[in-house]
Amino acid sequence: MSGPRVHRLSYAVDVAAPAGVVYALIADTTQWPLFVPPSIHVERLDFDGVRDRFRIWATANGSVSSWLSRRTLDACARRIDFRQELPAAPLLAMGGSWTVEELGPDRSRLLLSHEYEVAADRPGDAEWVRRATDTNSLAELAQLKDTAERWGRLDGLLLAFEDAVRVKGPAQLVYDFLYGIADWPGRVPHVARAEVTEDSPGVQMVSMDTRTGDGRQHHTESVRICFPYAGRIVHKQTRPPALLAAHAGEWSLLPDETGVTAVAQHRVLLREEAVERELGRGATLADARAHVREALGRASLSTLELARRHAESAVRML
Known part of the structure; x- marks a missing residue:
């Protein structure tokens, strides 16, 4: 009796960049939220330079899936083989490879292949996986090329x-404030609107309108992965402001004997072609960096300060 059908898909794009540069972008999974659009967050579990094992959260056909994956890196051949250890339903198996071919000193070709099996060979599930793989792979190649x-x-x-x-209060109260993003309108001044859905526990899909210091309003969409026992919330904007090509970050809490340090981290890839359009004629990349650092930092510090007041006020009331 034959096993499930193996489906195969392959994609390629020519890149006006050295092969080593392209390989470096796909080799470091921790940077994928900036360089690979469907990737929301990567938790690296093991890495020795050749073998890479991690858990990844990524979008697929409008939803968020998570799975364990392992990769084998061959830097000399510029090839990376991957296989999901615990595939997300409806997959039974998923694997493939990334390969970078050198076409010249500053030209290369990036190839991506997939092989997968679907439980019971259900046609609807096979089509769902094919559509997700097509959409994600084409988006990945386009962003990596750019x-x-x-x-x-x-x-x-x-x-x-x-x-x-620094917060003189329990980490749980700070976390509760940061987790409760649906309540931020009315509590956090720069947040005008926040709609949150959480179909899977700890995975929040957020649609938000925020006000900047100059009075402009931005619409963004984000995914947040919440780790309550670790005191962490990682996030990525799936629809960032016009000046940003990608934006990922993390809220983290570091408790000690007397309180907790609440940290807001940001990682940004600027959209170079939007600098003058967003900041005015003659604006430079240095201007964009300073603008983004100030705007995101101000918003984060304002939110952390409100979380501090929330936690410390609750302690005083007790």
Whole structure:
């Protein structure tokens, strides 16, 4: 009796960048939320330079799925083989490879292949997986191509920073405030609207309108993955403001004997072509970096300060 049918899909894109640059972008899974659009968050579990094991949360046909995956990296051949250890339903198995071919000193070809099996070979499930794989793979290749072709300026386009607030109160009360994003309108001044759905525990889909310091309003959409026992909420904007090509971050709580340090971390990939359109004629990448650092930092610190007041006020009332 034959087993389930093996479905095969393959994709390719030519990139005006050195093969080593392209390979580096796909080799580091911790950066995927910035470079691979469907990726929301990656928790690396094991890595020795050749074998990579991690849990990933990613969008698929409008929903969020999570699975364990392992990869084998061959830097000399510029090839990465991957296989899901615990595939998300309706998959029975999913694997494939990334390969980067050198076409010249500054030209390469990125190839992505998938092989998968679906439980009971159900046609509807097979079509769902094919559609998700097509959509995600094409988005991944397009963003990786765009990012790699800016490799000479990439350091200026990437921005990472954090801010922290000291709280003399329990971590749980701070976490409750940060988790309750649906209640932020009316509690957090720069949040005008927040609609939240949580079909799976700890996975929040957020649609939000926020006000900037200059009075403008931005609409964003985000996914948040909540880890209550670790005191962490990781997030990624699936629809970021126009100045950002990608934005991911984390709220984290570091408790000690006398209270907790609440930290807001941000990682950003700037959208170079939007700088003058958003900030005015003559605006530079340095202006964009300063603007984003100030705007995101101000909003995060304001939220952390409100979380601090919430926690400390509750303690005083007790």
